[in-house]
Amino acid sequence: xxxxxxxxxxxxxxxxxxxxxxxxxxxxxxxxxxxxxxxxxxxxxxxxxxxxxxxxxxxxxxxxxxxxxxxxxxxxxxxxxxxxxxxxxxxxxxxxxxxxxxxxxxxxxxxxxxxxxxxxxxxxxxxxxxxxxxxxxxxxxxxxxxxxxxxxxxxxxxxxxxxxxxxxxxxxxxxxxxxxxxxxxxxxxxxxxxxxxxxxxxxxxxxxxxxxxxxxxxxxxxxxxxxxxxxxxxxxxxxxxxxxxxxxxxxxxxxxxxxxxxxxxxxxxxxxxxxxxxxxxxxxxxxxxxxxxxxxxxxxxxxxxxxxxxxxxxxxxxxxxxxxxxxxxxxxxxxxxxxxxxxxxxxxxxxxxxxxxxxxxxxxxxxxxxxxxxxxxxxxxxxxxxxxxxxxxxxxxxxxxxxxxxxxxxxxxxxxxxxxxxxxxxxxxxxxxxxxxxxxxxxxxxxxxxxxxxxxxxxxxxxxxxxxxxxxxxxxxxxxxxxxxxxxxxxxx
Amino acid sequence: xxxxxxxxxxxxxxxxxxxxxxxxxxxxxxxxxxxxxxxxxxxxxxxxxxxxxxxxxxxxxxxxxxxxxxxxxxxxxxxxxxxxxxxxxxxxxxxxxxxxxxxxxxxxxxxxxxxxxxxxxxxxxxxxxxxxxxxxxxxxxxxxxxxxxxxxxxxxxxxxxxxxxxxxxxxxxxxxxxxxxxxxxxxxxxxxxxxxxxxxxxxxxxxxxxxxxxxxxxxxxxxxxxxxxxxxxxxxxxxxxxxxxxxxxxxxxxxxxxxxxxxxxxxxxxxxxxxxxxxxxxxxxxxxxxxxxxxxxxxxxxxxxxxxxxxxxxxxxxxxxxxxxxxxxxxxxxxxxxxxxxxxxxxxxxxxxxxxxxxxxxxxxxxxxxxxxxxxxxxxxxxxxxxxxxxxxxxxxxxxxxxxxxxxxxxxxxxxxxxxxxxxxxxxxxxxxxxxxxxxxxxxxxxxxxxxxxxxxxxxxxxxxxxxxxxxxxxxxxxxxxxxxxxxxxxxxx
Ligand SMILES: Cc1cc2nc3c(=O)[nH]c(=O)nc-3n(C[C@H](O)[C@H](O)[C@H](O)COP(=O)(O)OP(=O)(O)OC[C@H]3O[C@@H](n4cnc5c(N)ncnc54)[C@H](O)[C@@H]3O)c2cc1C
Ligand SMILES: Cc1cc2nc3c(=O)[nH]c(=O)nc-3n(C[C@H](O)[C@H](O)[C@H](O)COP(=O)(O)OP(=O)(O)OC[C@H]3O[C@@H](n4cnc5c(N)ncnc54)[C@H](O)[C@@H]3O)c2cc1C
Numbered sequence: 001x002x003x004x005x006x007x008x009x010x011x012x013x014x015x016x017x018x019x020x021x022x023x024x025x026x027x028x029x030x031x032x033x034x035x036x037x038x039x040x041x042x043x044x045x046x047x048x049x050x051x052x053x054x055x056x057x058x059x060x061x062x063x064x065x066x067x068x069x070x071x072x073x074x075x076x077x078x079x080x081x082x083x084x085x086x087x088x089x090x091x092x093x094x095x096x097x098x099x100x101x102x103x104x105x106x107x108x109x110x111x112x113x114x115x116x117x118x119x120x121x122x123x124x125x126x127x128x129x130x131x132x133x134x135x136x137x138x139x140x141x142x143x144x145x146x147x148x149x150x151x152x153x154x155x156x157x158x159x160x161x162x163x164x165x166x167x168x169x170x171x172x173x174x175x176x177x178x179x180x181x182x183x184x185x186x187x188x189x190x191x192x193x194x195x196x197x198x199x200x201x202x203x204x205x206x207x208x209x210x211x212x213x214x215x216x217x218x219x220x221x222x223x224x225x226x227x228x229x230x231x232x233x234x235x236x237x238x239x240x241x242x243x244x245x246x247x248x249x250x251x252x253x254x255x256x257x258x259x260x261x262x263x264x265x266x267x268x269x270x271x272x273x274x275x276x277x278x279x280x281x282x283x284x285x286x287x288x289x290x291x292x293x294x295x296x297x298x299x300x301x302x303x304x305x306x307x308x309x310x311x312x313x314x315x316x317x318x319x320x321x322x323x324x325x326x327x328x329x330x331x332x333x334x335x336x337x338x339x340x341x342x343x344x345x346x347x348x349x350x351x352x353x354x355x356x357x358x359x360x361x362x363x364x365x366x367x368x369x370x371x372x373x374x375x376x377x378x379x380x381x382x383x384x385x386x387x388x389x390x391x392x393x394x395x396x397x398x399x400x401x402x403x404x405x406x407x408x409x410x411x412x413x414x415x416x417x418x419x420x421x422x423x424x425x426x427x428x429x430x431x432x433x434x435x436x437x438x439x440x441x442x443x444x445x446x447x448x449x450x451x452x453x454x455x456x457x458x459x460x461x462x463x464x465x466x467x468x469x470x471x472x473x474x475x476x477x478x479x480x481x482x483x484x485x486x487x488x489x490x491x492x493x
Numbered sequence: 494x495x496x497x498x499x500x501x502x503x504x505x506x507x508x509x510x511x512x513x514x515x516x517x518x519x520x521x522x523x524x525x526x527x528x529x530x531x532x533x534x535x536x537x538x539x540x541x542x543x544x545x546x547x548x549x550x551x552x553x554x555x556x557x558x559x560x561x562x563x564x565x566x567x568x569x570x571x572x573x574x575x576x577x578x579x580x581x582x583x584x585x586x587x588x589x590x591x592x593x594x595x596x597x598x599x600x601x602x603x604x605x606x607x608x609x610x611x612x613x614x615x616x617x618x619x620x621x622x623x624x625x626x627x628x629x630x631x632x633x634x635x636x637x638x639x640x641x642x643x644x645x646x647x648x649x650x651x652x653x654x655x656x657x658x659x660x661x662x663x664x665x666x667x668x669x670x671x672x673x674x675x676x677x678x679x680x681x682x683x684x685x686x687x688x689x690x691x692x693x694x695x696x697x698x699x700x701x702x703x704x705x706x707x708x709x710x711x712x713x714x715x716x717x718x719x720x721x722x723x724x725x726x727x728x729x730x731x732x733x734x735x736x737x738x739x740x741x742x743x744x745x746x747x748x749x750x751x752x753x754x755x756x757x758x759x760x761x762x763x764x765x766x767x768x769x770x771x772x773x774x775x776x777x778x779x780x781x782x783x784x785x786x787x788x789x790x791x792x793x794x795x796x797x798x799x800x801x802x803x804x805x806x807x808x809x810x811x812x813x814x815x816x817x818x819x820x821x822x823x824x825x826x827x828x829x830x831x832x833x834x835x836x837x838x839x840x841x842x843x844x845x846x847x848x849x850x851x852x853x854x855x856x857x858x859x860x861x862x863x864x865x866x867x868x869x870x871x872x873x874x875x876x877x878x879x880x881x882x883x884x885x886x887x888x889x890x891x892x893x894x895x896x897x898x899x900x901x902x903x904x905x906x907x908x909x910x911x912x913x914x915x916x917x918x919x920x921x922x923x924x925x926x927x928x929x930x931x932x933x934x935x936x937x938x939x940x941x942x943x944x945x946x947x948x949x950x951x952x953x954x955x956x957x958x959x960x961x962x963x964x965x966x967x968x969x970x971x972x973x974x975x976x977x978x979x980x981x982x983x984x985x986x987x
Contacts, residue, residue: 015897052909102909133893137904140897158949160731160810165786168812170974170981180955181982187958187969188986212986256780257978273786284983297912431987459987 017141021048021096023353024132024145026103026298029058030086030339031330032151034346035353036097037090039149042354047095048143050134052102056090057083058153060339062179064439064488065204065427067231070388071340078427080439080489082339084469101136105301106148106326129325130302147325147353150299150313151346154331156201157291159253164196166253169260175201175289182208183429186437190285194262195219196250200228200337202289207236209287211428211455217281219244220264222271225376229337231391233377234384235424239448249273250286259284292335302326310334318362319349327353338389341369383415386424422448427488428455430473431462438463438491440473443484450478458485466492497521499866500687500697502665502711504528505536506641506855507847508703509648514859516655518872523695524649524657525687527664529976530931532645532939534705536852538782538814539727540760540768542743543637544850545582547602547610548755553829556605558854558861563607563635565856573647574884575640576763580742582636583618585627585799591747595631598748602633609634624802625744636743640763641852642939643884646927651882653928655875661929662976664690668700668715684840685715699866701842706779706817708845717835720845723818724779727754727771728788730796731810732803733947734913737765739802746799750826754816755849757795764914764942769796769803771814775822782813809947819846832858834865842866885923885940889915911953913946921957925965932967935975 023039025032028051036049063079128144156174181187195202198221206216252263261282265273294312304321305314313328329349330342352362374391378384382393394406394415403412423445429437463473467487474485504526546560570577586592602610667688683696704711709720745758754773772788797803819828831845900907905919924940944950961967970984
């Protein structure tokens, strides 16, 4: 099953670069960044973090919206800001980050040694149990590591996997791919959009595409409730009057060359389309947000057991897989809603990898650490606080004359503000000389009604290189108020 | 208007094989294809099996050309560097009726000249294809699988190298006659002027109709008989490569009478993905490539009977192909290929009803066409005909040592663009720079095999688009999935 057919049996393959390290981390998303940093902080001398993309940050680089970091940093950060912070922390700890390098597989060293009597000089204390093979423009590398943390993230479930009937025209994209095209590559998939699946990424893209001038016709969800956070139902769908059809499916894709329409149908209790409920929605783009799947190709090469249903790596409470010395964290282990918890988990995985090397005690992961957020439809007649992912359902109690349902004081303030003048943090991109996009945000919340107009205004400006995260790149007029627009990532040539 | 000895309509497996065969001779040849690339028709939507020839009626062209095609296939694939794997094939019986059917089919195969056919019991079946259901079967050692996209592309590229002209995005919409009267060119040999929707006009002496599902229309356009083609759709599922080891060879059910195909079967592809299908359903339009819920459910159930280890989670995609049948629905089964110069329309060489085993038979079909032309005019062999073609490097198939060496020569071999199939940047570049100038995502997909894996291009599409936009100056709104009309994007965001 694993892709080991290219493997030569010789211990030293000519032309291959050999290196060593104590802890090797695969994937530099929030999980891998935190793991690498904490492994270093826990005393590992040489920690190598390998990332196939040309920069660290993982999926967060394309999540330009805010809502990250509340738990971990007690701050409202956007994805790129959160990623940059995690990267700076990791680099400050003295890890080595290798980008543009694709890990192909992990082999256990002792097997190789058993097969070949090659005597191999060991560096100081730890026996280097694993050999990680990776490829980059610099060549093919084999890196020996004492312990490994796998933080390879996830991929999206596709149209092919869920087998939507119909034709196969251009114009069907997954939500993450759409996000990447729109937020990073400055490419717009289409103008009339239907979104299938009400996961958070799908809802966030409904808002993003609306703000960039597309008409989002509907969100279709097979379950009776939206799949994502209530906060996103409120701030991504309700704010933009995007209808959501629950207990519905996309029953057919129509269009010979480019998508022309989708047929949707209502589902009965056994999730079967009900005959006679079909209706057509004309659209040129279908965005799928139908689930994330842990990305575990690399893990499989090491013989790590995966959960047959979720495809996530199976670990014990110490985040260790069935292969001793190989740890797992983040979405590659189990899909998580919040980057903050991924970082926390990565930290533990990195620390435990060092404990494994030193033979000291490992810490346990608290699985309950992930689920305190309101999901599905907001309750009737409440304000969903969108300040943080908890999504408190705040209600005004007429008798007591106060707000209730909010877990912190800011919820009441938000709800009051929402009554008189709803405001949101604006997040979008602006052009940079040379054609790239720079993610930006407003320094303070702006009037909700004015968001689309302000985003359009910002679309017209071009920012000069080089920009640092936090730099003010423009000012906008929100009624009487002048609001600063700040870069949320570094940008240079 | 340009003048040619031969105009070939259609760059499917048949048209490309004819082009390549005729390119051995001193002839002026042009291929007109409405899609943006080769293999845009049926030839890119089938089971990709090199059939042995036991399914077809003894004495038929189908039987004869299939057996002949099978014998030469491996050598051709070596010559043109086309992925090919001699897997053998198993026909599975579930009951006595099936066993009898296998007896019959084996006898038929022997009469057709197929080699090595034999009946196997359940024990041997378990050895040949572990985990496959059934009480017994028939084994065909000569059956193989190949890459149908690269098959067409390789034939076309080799024909191009040998002087054939290809015009893609050129849809034939009219064919005119009687050059002599119209243009008063007494000595012109031209019999046809072929016109395309794009405004092209091509005069020729021989018109070779390799238009697959449209071959009936083309014949009529050219003044030949109006053959009725009955489109019969076959739907497929594609499985993840993780299921590769479940199936060493194509596994078919024993033949049942009256169906328009070979029954739902399981086929390994040269790339390692198993395909399940096809169904057989007569439809009204020649271009309705939809998949449908009832058929998809049926496919899965039938395939699961053949391979109990099959699971839904292995599915990564689906597609459909359409058989250009001469047999109407009420008749079912197969009618033989029509391959002839039409008596009342000299110069029109029709290839009609080229359904399965049309790809296997395509080179012998091409030789028949050459034979027909050779009877009408002397054919002079080129001295400088280049028979061999080298396909681009496939990084994933090399040893680590070779990989390391390649990266040293060209660092783009070190940049993985398609994570599922391990396709490198250099391979994408080679695909983009193909000699036909086909820049669609499908053209890149079939050449480099990117976007074909379990993430359906989620990872590599963004990177391929980056290359097209930033390195080749293609505007986002000009990028198409296939031919014009299948634009992927509406443009820039800002
Ligand atoms: C499209 C999308 C949108 C999301 N939006 C939000 C959101 O708005 N808010 C929120 O809190 N959470 C969001 N999430 C959840 C998010 O996945 C997690 O919060 C977090 O980013 C997961 O971190 P990770 O480190 O596990 O994975 P990732 O961030 O995906 O990082 C994995 C890294 O591993 C690298 N990698 C993988 N395989 C290899 C290999 N073989 N060799 C080298 N490198 C490799 C990848 O390139 C990637 O950089 C979103 C997820 C997705 C997929
Ligand atoms: C479901 C299915 C399974 C099959 N399995 C196998 C198998 O396993 N093994 C095997 O050997 N065979 C198999 N076949 C048969 C095989 O695929 C076909 O016989 C073969 O591909 C036919 O090739 P072709 O070139 O005639 O047709 P096509 O590949 O369809 O080529 C015709 C070309 O003509 C072009 N064209 C049409 N009209 C015009 C016009 N007006 N102007 C310009 N161009 C035009 C089309 O765009 C097309 O590219 C299968 C077929 C089907 C449908």
